[in-house]
Amino acid sequence: MSTMRKRFYDVVAELLEADPCVAVVLAEIGAGELRPHPRLFNVGIREQLMIGLAGGLALEGLRPFVHSYAPFLVERPFEQVKLDLGHQDVGAALVSTGASYDSARSGRTHQAPADVALLRALPGWTIDVPGHPDEVERLVRAAAGRRDNVYIRLSEETNARAIQTDGLHVVRRGSDSAPVVVAVGPTLDETTKAVRDLDATIAYVTRVRPFDAAGLRAVARGTDVVLVEPYLAGTSAAEVGAALRDRPHRLLALGVANEELRRYGTGPEHRAAHGLDARGLRASITEFLPAPRLAA
Amino acid sequence: MTVATALGYGDLPGLLTLQTGDEKHDPSSHSTLDALWVLYDRVLNVDPESPEDPERDRFLLSKGHGPTAYYAVLAAKGFIPAEWLPQFGAFDSPLGYHPDGRLLPGVEIGSGSLGHGLPIALGVALALEHTVSAAPRVICLVGDAELEEGSNWEAVQLAGRLRTGRLTVVVIDNASSTYGWPGGVERRFELEGWSAVRVDGRDHDALERAFAAGDGTRPHAVVAEVVP
Numbered sequence: 001m002s003t004m005r006k007r008f009y010d011v012v013a014e015l016l017e018a019d020p021c022v023a024v025v026l027a028e029i030g031a032g033e034l035r036p037h038p039r040l041f042n043v044g045i046r047e048q049l050m051i052g053l054a055g056g057l058a059l060e061g062l063r064p065f066v067h068s069y070a071p072f073l074v075e076r077p078f079e080q081v082k083l084d085l086g087h088q089d090v091g092a093a094l095v096s097t098g099a100s101y102d103s104a105r106s107g108r109t110h111q112a113p114a115d116v117a118l119l120r121a122l123p124g125w126t127i128d129v130p131g132h133p134d135e136v137e138r139l140v141r142a143a144a145g146r147r148d149n150v151y152i153r154l155s156e157e158t159n160a161r162a163i164q165t166d167g168l169h170v171v172r173r174g175s176d177s178a179p180v181v182v183a184v185g186p187t188l189d190e191t192t193k194a195v196r197d198l199d200a201t202i203a204y205v206t207r208v209r210p211f212d213a214a215g216l217r218a219v220a221r222g223t224d225v226v227l228v229e230p231y232l233a234g235t236s237a238a239e240v241g242a243a244l245r246d247r248p249h250r251l252l253a254l255g256v257a258n259e260e261l262r263r264y265g266t267g268p269e270h271r272a273a274h275g276l277d278a279r280g281l282r283a284s285i286t287e288f289l290p291a292p293r294l295a296a
Numbered sequence: 297m298t299v300a301t302a303l304g305y306g307d308l309p310g311l312l313t314l315q316t317g318d319e320k321h322d323p324s325s326h327s328t329l330d331a332l333w334v335l336y337d338r339v340l341n342v343d344p345e346s347p348e349d350p351e352r353d354r355f356l357l358s359k360g361h362g363p364t365a366y367y368a369v370l371a372a373k374g375f376i377p378a379e380w381l382p383q384f385g386a387f388d389s390p391l392g393y394h395p396d397g398r399l400l401p402g403v404e405i406g407s408g409s410l411g412h413g414l415p416i417a418l419g420v421a422l423a424l425e426h427t428v429s430a431a432p433r434v435i436c437l438v439g440d441a442e443l444e445e446g447s448n449w450e451a452v453q454l455a456g457r458l459r460t461g462r463l464t465v466v467v468i469d470n471a472s473s474t475y476g477w478p479g480g481v482e483r484r485f486e487l488e489g490w491s492a493v494r495v496d497g498r499d500h501d502a503l504e505r506a507f508a509a510g511d512g513t514r515p516h517a518v519v520a521e522v523v524p
Contacts, residue, residue, distance in 0.1 A: 020426070039426060049415045049450035056419020059404070060427050079409065080447070084416055087406050089398045 004154040005097050007133040009033045011140045012065050012095075016040060021063045022144055025054045029068040029097070051077040054092045055084030063093070063144060069103070070096035070112035070153070078118060085149055086122055092150075093143040099155035099186075100231050100256045101270035104263070113256040117235045119151050120209055127151045127209040129185035129230065134162035135206055156267055157186035157230065166207050168215030174201040175296070179224035179289060182216070184208060184236070187228045190271070193278035194285060199293040200226075208236055213243035223248055226285055229255040230276065252288040254281065303372040305333055305500075311368035314381035315391070327470040327497070327522045328437065329365040334503040335435065335466075336373045344374040347402040351430040354420050356404050358413020359439040359468065360394040367391055375402035411445025414438060414465060418451045421463040435464045435507075440481055441473040449484075452515075456489030461512040465490075467519045468497060485517040497522035 009030065015022045016037045023039040027050040031042040039062070043049045047068065054064040066073065073096045074081065085092055096115060103110035119125050126148065130136045136154060143150045163169055168182070171192065178199045183191035188204050195202065203219055205212065208229075216225075225244070229235055233255030240251050256274045263273065271277050275284055286292045303311075308329060312318075336342070341353045357366055364384070371378040376391075383389035390399035394408025404420075407413050417436035424432060438448065455463050467481060477484065482492035493509050495502040497520030510516025 023423075023426075041422060043450070043454055046450035046454065048411075048447040049418070049454060052412060052415025052447065052451070053419035053422065053454075056416040056421070057423045058419075059416070060420055060423035062423050062426065080412065080415070083406070083409055083412055087396075088416070 003133045004130065004136045004156075004158065007136045008067070008095055008140055008154060011137050012067075015065075015141070015144050019063070019144055021061065023057050023062045023064045025050050025057070025064050025066045027068050027072065029072070047072045047076045048080050051080035051092075052084045055080070055088050055090055058085070058090035058092055059088060063147070065093045065095055065140075065143070067095045067097070069098040069110055070115045071098070071110060074115040074118055074151075075112055081119070082122055086124065091146065091148040093140070093146075093152065094150070095140070095152045095154060097154045099153060099157070101274075102156040102267050104265050104267050104270045107264060108260055108262070113232045115153065116151075116208065116229075116231045120235065125149045125151055125209055126207065127153070128207050129153045130206050131159040131185040131188050131204070132162035133158065135164060138164055139206075153185070153231075155186050155230065157271070159186060159189045163188075163204050163206075165204065167212040168219065169204045170219055171202040171204050172200075174199045177222040178293075179222060179226055179285075180216070180220045181226040181228065181285070182240075184227075184229045187230050187276060190276065190278045191228045191281055194281035197294055198285070199295045208239075211236060211239035211243065213239065216240065216243045220244060220247075220249070224250050224252075224289060226252045226288065227254065228276070228281060229253070232256055232258060250288075252284065254284055305337070307372055308333065308365075308368045311371050311378060311381060312364055314378065315364045315367060315384040326362070326365040327439075327468045328359065328362070329368070330498050330500060330522075331437065331466050331468060331503060331520045332365055332369045334500050334507070336369050338500075338504045339507045340435065341432065342402065344402060347375065350428050351432055353433045353435065354404050354417070356407075356413045356417045356420070356434070356436045357395060358407055358417070358436050359410070359442050360407030361410075361439075363391075363393070363395045366395060370400070370402060376400060410439075410442040411447040414448050415451040417463060417465075418455050418460060421455075421460050422458070424462065431462060433462055433464060435466065437466045437468065439472065440467055440469040440477065443467065443477070443481060444473060444475075452485060452488050452490070455515040456485075459489065459514045461510070461514055463515040464507065464510055465515070465517045466507075467517060468522060469494075469519050470522045470524045472524065480519070482517060482519045490515045490517050492517040492519065494519040494521060
């Protein structure tokens with residue numbers, strides 16, 4: 001089990017005890033990791049009900065955390081997410097595990113690279129893609145105190161250190177004309193390796209909706225932007241375009257390819273296959289930049 | 297019990313006419329009308345003066361299709377003004393072809409896409425165990441064809457296993473399910489641990505008795521049969 005997932009179980013178990021509004025809704029996944037509690041509802045393998053029931057809990061003022069693998073949390077009950085939460089004007093915190101290819105050995109059925117793209121198509125969602133278990137803890141605690149819809153995407157992939165930020169955080173600043181490389185969540189360490197000797201500004205983002213447009217505008221002094229996302233490539237391209245709509249700019253949007261890979265194996269193997277390891281990222285970035293310069 | 301207004305069952309055809317302009321209101325064209333009237337006139341503990349009362353009974357119309365009967369009953373009982381009815385479906389009207397719970401006082405949910413109300417109703421019923429000291433009922437209205445949606449059965453199964461006694465479902469059975477429910481849909485509920493009764497969906501006294509027939513220790517289904 002990933003450390004992010006373990007941290008989520010630990011924190012949500014604590015919240016169940018401490019906050020009488022917090023409820024947890026599961027569809028078997030995770031049920032073995034949490035002790036029984038009056039406000040923990042394991043609905044069995046019934047994912048449509050998982051979301052609908054959470055909507056009912058929220059209508060009565062509870063704050064449901066709903067948790068499963070991303071395909072079963074977002075894709076299978078997508079209409080319930082749209083209607084039983086959004087249309088009813090109530091909120092839940094959806095916390096997924098599995099990410100794009102953590103369960104590579106399980107095949108396509110357990111992979112959800114389009115989860116963020118799907119949720120971004122619905123109004124009002126806050127979408128967090130943490131890169132470290134400590135970030136997960138802060139986001140889960142914050143989500144307990146909110147009443148709107150929040151998606152927290154856990155992953156086996158983690159960065160070496162946590163960066164606690166809701167906006168765009170500058171990790172390293174390049175020259176004024178340097179490209180801005182925006183790394184989302186667990187892509188930061190590989191991205192940093194990929195551009196370690198290049199003149200580039202590296203920015204880190206965990207909150208991809210709402211996207212920190214002002215932060216990007218402040219840091220983007222040149223024309224070139226590279227976006228590195230651990231899910232479907234281009235998911236946040238429109239946000240970058242909107243942020244820089246009045247400035248000439250070029251965007252390279254990297255992420256998981258839309259084509260089905262039809263491979264098993266490991267997460268790192270899939271990361272490499274999608275060009276999201278340091279080597280793949282460097283190849284894409286140096287090809288994109290007209291004349292990559294070394295850092296001073 | 298519901299607060300009485302000056303309008304009664306006999307006024308409903310006129311209220312329906314305000315919405316559709318159609319003076320021919322054969323009861324069969326409004327399959328939900330009698331069940332809705334009995335609920336609001338005799339069963340539900342709801343009050344148009346305090347539609348957000350935490351201790352009110354919750355009524356969730358899952359079968360959001362054809363809500364004219366619902367709007368007529370809500371108007372008769374004082375939840376919405378009858379003056380709204382002629383604008384049914386208009387851009388600036390809160391009354392659409394499928395009701396929106398955020399636009400209407402006393403309406404718990406928005407519905408229209410089938411198979412959503414019952415899972416939400418189960419969540420409401422389970423939440424009430426933790427949020428309200430009194431014992432409000434949760435009643436959800438579905439159609440016999442709506443029950444073709446598998447999401448309903450996810451909720452029926454779990455409610456039966458959890459013995460969610462405050463939950464009641466009324467199934468308006470006008471035999472509109474293309475492939476039907478051989479042996480009666482109530483048998484499916486009973487198999488999942490519910491109590492269930494089938495009644496004449498136009499007989500107000502029978503409906504009232506059916507809604508009172510649940511014993512509170514398990515969920516209860518009222519199958520209200522209406523002639524198609």
